[in-house]
Amino acid sequence: MAVNESGLTREEILQAAEEVLRRFGPAKATVVDVARALGVSHGSVYRHFASKVALRDAVTALWLARITEPLSAIVHQAAPASTRLRMWLEGLVAQKHAKAKFEPELFATYLALAVDATDMVRTHVAHMEGDIAAIIADGVAHGEFAVADVQAAARAVLDATARFHNPVHASSWTSPQIDAEFNTVVTLVLAGLRAR
Amino acid sequence: MAVNESGLTREEILQAAEEVLRRFGPAKATVVDVARALGVSHGSVYRHFASKVALRDAVTALWLARITEPLSAIVHQAAPASTRLRMWLEGLVAQKHAKAKFEPELFATYLALAVDATDMVRTHVAHMEGDIAAIIADGVAHGEFAVADVQAAARAVLDATARFHNPVHASSWTSPQIDAEFNTVVTLVLAGLRAR
DNA sequence: ACACTGACAGATATTGACATCTGTTAGTTC
């Protein structure tokens, strides 16, 4: 792996692109802006990314990874599965709501991807589903949960909490009752998973 | 109640407005179109509806009432609460998906109202919440369900199934797995409500 | 008196000329 001191790197471009997206938002950010921020011509950017869409997706993938990365730590903690699942979901929702509030431009970029279901979003969902499935499987192994199909159950948990983490619902996240409503849904879902 | 044979009625306008909306969609339908369909000047329409928004809302309210009206019959049927709740939710989702598929123009009108949460949508949600609450309360009375707060539980059921009936998710309703995923969520939710 | 019309002001939408952007490639630089 040779370090290219003089050349433009993929990482530099991603960093500049995120900066530009954050500043101008998805509607105004252009590849020319990104190139200008790096002091190169926009043609150079196209040596590293096949298209503007590919660049935008790469930035968003990185941004989403920063959301889900800390959650992975919760999966294998030593605590009842129901506790971990609640913590995991609360963490996810807290992250999403914070991003919507404090990084509106990047959130808007993500929202644009979410409406036309891109592969990138599918990957993100699959990753979250995997984390949840791991916790549920653990709960089943310890007799805490009782579900027939762990993967389907993980998907159902994600679906049932969609209003609180899917960006299409972001406009309702400012409601004062949102936390109470989320708590009620999580309690309902956990009760549904529980063995009896 | 005098029948006004010669005069323009609210009902005639609503019927014409629905026709026009269905034909042109929310983006292209105008009050002038509605008036033209009725053979009157658009000024006449404003004698019956304060604004274009009021007219559009009235049409949508009627359209939504046609969706939820048949569901009310399920609420007081003689069957276990869990059976009734499942039937009710399946009925709701079937109706919504059918409308999205076969009445795309009117559905788009509804979607436009849903994104900026109008009073009309709030009324619609409150009505659905009331139906669900009635079934849950019945289930609690018969020892079938165990929930602390019936109203909150009803809201949670609506929230947990949002992906399948909220119009903002309509683009994902064409997925081949949608019915299986809905079924899994409903089963999870019913298990969560059940007394143990 | 009542329902309706038609002309109007201001708001909103459409159009088309123009500017900028995306993505490609031949050519320059180191």
Place this chain on the structure above:
DNA sequence: GAACTAACAGATGTCAATATCTGTCAGTGT
């Protein structure tokens, strides 16, 4: 010769002139 630039065609976005629409109201007909 790998990394980059610069000029280009076609696509997309912008903006201001223009057209249409919304909502009002004085006037018409019955």
